[in-house]
Amino acid sequence: MILSTVRALERDFYGRDAGGLARELLGKLLLCDGVGGRIVEVEAYGGADDPGSHAFRGRTRRNASMFGPPGHLYVYFIYGVHWCANVVCGAEGVPGAVLVRALAPTHGVDAMRRRRARARRERDLCSGPARLCQALAIDGSHDGADLVGGHAGVRLFDDGTAPPARPRRGPRIGLAAGAERPWRWYVAGDSNLSRPG
DNA sequence: CCGCCGATCTTT
DNA sequence: AAGATCGGCGGG
Numbered sequence: 001m002i003l004s005t006v007r008a009l010e011r012d013f014y015g016r017d018a019g020g021l022a023r024e025l026l027g028k029l030l031l032c033d034g035v036g037g038r039i040v041e042v043e044a045y046g047g048a049d050d051p052g053s054h055a056f057r058g059r060t061r062r063n064a065s066m067f068g069p070p071g072h073l074y075v076y077f078i079y080g081v082h083w084c085a086n087v088v089c090g091a092e093g094v095p096g097a098v099l100v101r102a103l104a105p106t107h108g109v110d111a112m113r114r115r116r117a118r119a120r121r122e123r124d125l126c127s128g129p130a131r132l133c134q135a136l137a138i139d140g141s142h143d144g145a146d147l148v149g150g151h152a153g154v155r156l157f158d159d160g161t162a163p164p165a166r167p168r169r170g171p172r173i174g175l176a177a178g179a180e181r182p183w184r185w186y187v188a189g190d191s192n193l194s195r196p197g
Numbered sequence: 198c199c200g201c202c203g204a205t206c207t208t209t
Numbered sequence: 210a211a212g213a214t215c216g217g218c219g220g221g
Contacts, residue, residue: 080205082214099213130214174213
């Protein structure tokens, strides 16, 4: 019998570019204060070369975390309503991040249901970038949080589950500019995706 | 199931 | 004015 080992990810895991990190993040566990799940859908975002990225036109107050060191969170507020969370990657000073778009709930489902009372089914808890932030209680206070230190309660773990050998890939969702780039990766057939696939 | 619409913050 | 979204509502 093989005992599964759960370990927090080290800084160098985050040093690669957004596309590479995106694929490596599939299957990892994202937890905030012990509540969260397995990443099943992500999107990669670059910098000045990516018209779909918040960093395309340079640094602003909102996107500053995208320019910071890898292994931290970039949490932004959108449509005046929702929070969304990204994992910052690449070298410090070079903007890049991976948007976490969906989780398969694994830890603290009761807490998630309380925070998302309008979610009828378990697959409605974390099936979208703003939904999962609500379920995990991630908000602006977590912008810039260090995932490696984990001091803000947010951490990524590897429990031995390998990323899918052939993740499905397609255009990023909700973009006008840069929509042609197939930088969304997801676990084929997972019931928690932000849209079926 | 689908499409429309409002929520109202950030940046342009 | 539009945006890396969501949920409620109306219609088929």
